[in-house]
Amino acid sequence: MEYSLAVQDDAVHVRVDGRVDEATWEAFGAALGEAVERAGKSGHPTVVIDLSELDYMSSRGLRVLTVAKRQADEASITIVLASPNEVMSEILAISRYDKLFTITGSTGARQ
Amino acid sequence: MLVRFWGTRGSLPVAPTATTIRRKLARALVSAGSLQFDNVAEAELFVEKELSFAGGATYGGATSCVEMEIANGSYFVCDMGSGLRSFGLDSLRRNAAGHSKTYNFFQSHLHWDHIMGFPFFAPAFDPSATIRIHSGHPDAEEALRRQQEEISFPVPFNWLRADIQFVQLTPGETYEVDGVAVETILQNHSHDSYGYRFTDVDGKTAIYSTDSEHKLENMAEEAAFIEFFRNADLVICDTMYSLADSVSMKEDWGHSSNLVAVDLCHAAEAKCLALFHHEPTYEDEDIQRMHEESIRYEELTRNGPALDVICSYDGLEVRI
Secondary structure, X not given: OEEEEEEOOOOEEEEEEEEEOOOOHHHXXXXXXXXXXXXXXXXXXXXXXXXXXXEEEOHXXXXXXXXXXXXXXXXXXXXXXXXXXXXXXXXXXXXXXXXXXXXXXXXXXXX | OEEEEEEOEOOOOOOOOHHHHHHHHHHHHHHHOOOOOOOHHHHHHHHHHHOOHHHHOOOOOOEOEEEEEOOOOOEEEEOOOOOHHHHHHXXXXXXXXXXXXXXXXXXXXXXXXXXXXXXXXXXXXXXXXXXXXXXXXXOHHHHHHHHOOOXXXXXXXXXXXXXXXXXXXOOOOEEEEOOEEEEEEEEOXXXXXXXXXXXXXXXXXXXXXXXXXXXXXXXXXXXXXXXXXOOOOEEEEEOOEOHHHHHXXXXXXXXXXXXXXXHHHHHHOOOXXXXXXXXXXXXXXXXXXXXXXXXXXHHHHOOOOOOEEEEOXXXXXXXX
16 A cells, blocks of 8 residues: 655645555554644645545455544544545445545545 | 354344235235246245345344354354244254254353343253353353343243253363364453354364454454454354444444454455344345445455355354
8 A cells, every 4th residue: 555645725635545454554544644633733624535546445444544534523624535436436335434424526636 | 064043133133024024025926027836836936046035035033043063962052042942942853853962052242132042942941951051251140040030031040950051261262162172252342242263073163253343443453353263164243233333323332344344254264254143123125235235345355265255044054
């Protein structure tokens, strides 16, 4: 799993490539924690997680998202899941995480 | 080893209503269209081949009770939910044919839905039966005696005539019970629960892990469960809630989700996962949907050998 983090005008953007599974969930969690922290420090109310390049996310990754959401909620920051590919759209539906998170069709990030 | 499911529901026994049955029949008749059947056998074949499981059958409503038929003489049974009554009656038939009257029970825990069948367990009245109740809990006997006190049940525990023994097991130890290697693991549930690993003389391994919550804060501890499930031929797992429910409104309710069960089994390279401890408010269509989604999730996240995902129902038999 690779990730990049960018602070832009509208939000803190996190882009994740590869798989979030038993081997990479802790690194993913660290990335989310960093994003929430940076959003708090820079005064951004939103963290956008770009799911377009993910192969898949296992329940570990989904649960790490929940941990990050709780941290974000305490800081009045919203986590948005953006551009899920077909696999991620299915996983979000199967897990019912589409009921827990705001999901958008685009990241809104500057290229 | 033959695994036979006598009760697969969690929390509370349930039963279909007249409305539910009528609706199934009506839909089946519509599916049959203009087909004519010469006899019941032909109609049953149509139901089996052409209708979905939810449409032509039912997952049942008895609470947790799973038998492991091991070719060693004695009975092995996990939990004493309401499904125990049917098992008990069936065992009387087998005893009459010469089966050993030794019953080895393995309790996941002592909540009502997992012990409610024992007052109706007919062999407990047989003075020639031996009943060994294995549990990680030191208070298993107290729990069973209490539910048969007069305020709750008209037949006191002391009236039972079988030789009833209570055996406390310790996680981390391997026990030999009538030729079967048995291990137990502590699980996260109110008043604790315990999972079991059974390995027979042929090396076939079945896991029984129900009423076990895998919490967000303790994901690193799941490594212990992956090792406990390692290379198992069958893993019977609590899959009561969606992942979202398990981390939100049902958090701390002591149960797990289908996605966590699939992931643990993938990591353990287990061969087959049986979804278990179905939510009592789920209709058959809900359970079937959960099963289909679990199969799809396994396909999407598979990164090694395929895991066979089946859905337990009252009456299911699985040979491993």
